[in-house]
Amino acid sequence: MRRTTSDIRRANRLDVLRRIYAAGSASRQDIARRSELSFATIANVVNDLLGAGVIVEDHFVGSGSGRPRAVLTPNGVRGLLVGVDVAETYVHAELFDLALRRLHAGEHPIGPETRRPAEIAERIARAIDALLAEHGAARERVLGVGVSVPGQVAPQLGVSVFAPGWDWHDVPMLALLQERIGLPLYLDNPLMAGTVAELWSGAGREAGNLVCVTVGTGVGAGVVIGGSLYRGTTDAAGEWGHSVLVYGGRACRCGSRGCVEAYVGAPGIMETLRELDPGSELLCGGDQTACVQALADSPDAGPVITRTAGLLGAALAGLVNIINPETVVLSSWVARSLGPRLLPELRESVAAHALDRAMGAVHIVLSDIPGNAVSLGAATFALEGFLDAVISPGRRT
Amino acid sequence: MRRTTSDIRRANRLDVLRRIYAAGSASRQDIARRSELSFATIANVVNDLLGAGVIVEDHFVGSGSGRPRAVLTPNGVRGLLVGVDVAETYVHAELFDLALRRLHAGEHPIGPETRRPAEIAERIARAIDALLAEHGAARERVLGVGVSVPGQVAPQLGVSVFAPGWDWHDVPMLALLQERIGLPLYLDNPLMAGTVAELWSGAGREAGNLVCVTVGTGVGAGVVIGGSLYRGTTDAAGEWGHSVLVYGGRACRCGSRGCVEAYVGAPGIMETLRELDPGSELLCGGDQTACVQALADSPDAGPVITRTAGLLGAALAGLVNIINPETVVLSSWVARSLGPRLLPELRESVAAHALDRAMGAVHIVLSDIPGNAVSLGAATFALEGFLDAVISPGRRT
Incomplete structure (x- = not known):
């Protein structure tokens, strides 16, 4: 429950800053028009953000009768953020400026033999070292590092609760990373990171x-209620x-x-294809990435597209009925490949x-975030953490 | 989004008061142990509630070393609340004291020919008149009236958006009632009222x-997030x-x-019974109330119970996976009748x-609210409305 004064200040701060980031630039008056906050609250929050150097008054514009209005923008040069997307087959690390502009990216494969937590932590640390070295960025300029690891995560504890692909149970990942990385660190999972990327x-x-519905090999949903990520009673929602x-x-x-995933995750779509046409060349010998791409490109994919759109639409309708959201965004690699073909029939099925x-x-x-949304979201968690540290480092009141 | 100072004060007030109502009585220290609020905030809220006469310091207890502690209880004699559950076949009205203790109840059938909004409003008004007259309660002592009408409701607008049984579309029900009743009025639907009853x-x-899952003729779910009813973007959640x-x-x-409802609502359960045993005497000639009662009582109901528990459990598992709640409570009349027989296999199926x-x-x-939970919930909305009016009658800041 968000109940304390510092909770509400934090929520207001994220709300205001999110609007500046979303628009690229905005005046206090622009923000007031779009939010439910009073002008006085917005002015206070903006002063805090200016004081912390997170935003700057970029220029002034005339406002007809009144005083010129300051246009606020994110202060990219204030420092750097790192976002890392760790999957079972790769570590993908990206460097951002404080305006969340992507500066550099690097990807490093992980073999199936690498699965011990300490090994994975070492790979993550090396990926960050390489990223900073390649860009020529000083470590001291990094304000925070967000790391997404697969499976279920308890972010407050910094623990990977369960990662089925590696058979991890209650791994204190944040502590392992902290030792090696020595920068402010934030741990979460791809579902939450992808959702926060959509939000900002x-x-x-x-x-x-x-x-935010993730359709990849696995399928999940990140839920945002009233502008805040909803995590559930034990961080297991979605x-x-x-x-x-x-x-x-x-x-x-x-x-x-x-389960929904058994029908609309990549392996589920391949099973549908097998049911409809067991000898289909589109199966690409069982390679799921190639198969999904083939379905996206082939004129023969119609029946699989129709069947998948029907199933996914029925499943999404349940979410729409329960949550009554303003927006459902489809993300991850299957949605990116097949989304344009799925969308018309999908909308019909939801309706x-x-x-x-x-x-x-x-x-x-469909998500319109270019590139890797998970590393962007991980960096966004680092941005949120930096704000908490720099503006309200005290305890709850 | 709950963002303003008055929003947070309201949430804190409901949190504190709900804890006093839930326990029957509690000291400030008891509340502090169970809530995330600071002692200072609790003390401020308690002072507001004492000032408004909603609670009283009932007696004092020793606290070992320190000062005696005041035990706070709801102030039943402060006034009366009315809760009305309107369905397509009846108007059920109940009178409560401010401690939400049921004082009197009355039920009035509605024939299928009665469906015009003005007629229904008149029936509701007469039911309230009768309730007050029978109990000998002066109208001036009533602090608020909550009315639940079937279907979809926009509570802020006081509008029945859609009531399929009566073919109502956008009926300004609150205005119709206001004219006739002349007391502070709150409109909502049975799903939300039943959920708020569980909350308080x-x-x-x-x-x-x-x-809060309603299993009756229809099936729905009321969702509470962080102690507050979640209504969705257009009051259509659940x-x-x-x-x-x-x-x-x-x-x-x-x-x-x-749909879930087609399998586990009363007509759905009857269809399952028909599939398993088309000539079953338990079908009771198609009378759904009699059939559900017969299933609850009969030793021959095993296969229907097993099948229904499997279906309902699979459906509930989806809610558990998405929302990650602390509690799922089953309410309404089918759950009340069949719940004790369903529950063991239902829990297995969810797991x-x-x-x-x-x-x-x-x-x-299973819900343990005795009697009509919807009229209790409607009265609880009236209690919440009274608190807003008496403690913070001003505008948002």
Whole structure:
């Protein structure tokens, strides 16, 4: 529950800053028009942000009758942020300025033999070292590092609670990294990082209630309520991919049957293709990346697209009915490849399965974040953490 | 977004008062132990509540070393509240004291020919008149009236947006009632009223994140996030009964197929029974109330119970995975009748379909609110409205 004065100040600060980042630049008056905050509150928050050097008064514009208005922009030169997307097959590290502009990126493969927490921590540390060295950036200029690791994460504890691909249970990842990296660190998972990226830099820039649906090998949903990420009682919210869509249907890797993920994650789409046409060349010998790309490109993919859009739309309708969001954004690599072909039939299927009132309120869109949204989101967590440290370093009151 | 100082004061006030109501009585120190609020905030809120006469210092208890502690209780004699549950077949009105103790109840049937908004408003007004007259309560002592009407409601506008049983669209119900009743009035729907009843007086008394699942003729879910009712972008959240559980399955009255409601609402359970045993005597000639009661009582109901528990459990697992709540409470009349027989197999089914982390955090229980939870919830909305009016009648700051 967000109840203390410092909680509310923090929420207001993120709200104001998010609007400046979203628009690229904005006057105090622009912010007041778009938010529910009073002008006085906005002016106070802006003073804090200016004081911390996070934003600057870029120039002034005339305002008709009144005084010229200051145009506020993120202060890119204030320092650097690092975002790291760790998956079972790679470490992808990116360097950003404080305006969240991407400066440099590097990707390093991880072999299947590398899975011990200390080894992974070492790979992450080396990827960050390489990133800074290649860009010629001094370590002292880095204000924070956000790291996303796969699976379930308890961010407050800095613990990877469960990473099925590596069979990790309760790994104190933040402590392992801290030892090696020595910079302010923030740990989370790709679902939350991708959702925060949409909130600051993507389709959620104007939304209060947002659902960010990840469609990749796995499927999940990040939920934003009133402009804040919703994490659930034990940081386990958002496992929408394991809602039952076909009771008693396909076996899912989670141990249950008929889950959304078993139909619309990449392996599920391949199984649909196998059902429709067992000998299809589009299966690409079982290579899921190649198969999804082939489906995106081929004129013969119609039946798989239709079937997948129907299933995914029915599943999304359930989310729309329960959460009644302003925006549903589809992200991750399957959505990026197949999204343009899926979207028309997908919207029809959602409309056929959702109730009118919720359907009328929602926009269903594909993510337009270029490049890796997870590393951007991880860097955004580092930005949020830097703000907390620099503006209100005290305890809760 | 709850962002202004008055919003936070209101949330804190409800938090503190809810804890006093939930426990029946509590000292400031008891509240401090259970909430995240500072002692100073609690002391301020308690002073406001004492000043408004909503609570009283009932007696003092020793505290070992320190000063005696005041035990705070709701001030029942401060005034009266009315809660009205309007359904397509009845108006059920109840009188409560300010401690939400039920003083009197009356129920009045509505025939199928009565469906015009003005007629329904008149029936509601007469039910309230009768309630007050029968109890000998002076109208001036009533601090507020909460009215729940079926279907979708926009509470801020006082409008019944859509009531399918009466074919109502955008009926300004609050205005119609206001004319006739002349007391502070609050409009909502049974899903929200039932959920608020659980929050103040039921299984949600200690929960921050709660899902209240209604299983009756229709099926829905009220969602509480961080102690506050979540209504969605257009007051349409919670239509979980129309999530797809069996893709391409049974036709649902919403126009879609395979919805949760089509399997676990009363008509859905009867259809399951018909599938398993078309000539079953338990069908009671198609009378859904009699059929559900017969299933609750009969030793032959095993297969229907097992099948329904499996379906409902799979559907609930989706909610548990997405919301990661502390508590799921099952309410309404089907849950009341069949709940004790369903619960063991239901819990097994949820566990088989949900992910461990979310499953480990949740308690799945039957509502233990005696009598009509909707009229209690409607009266609770009136209590919340009275508090807003008496303590912070000003505008947002």
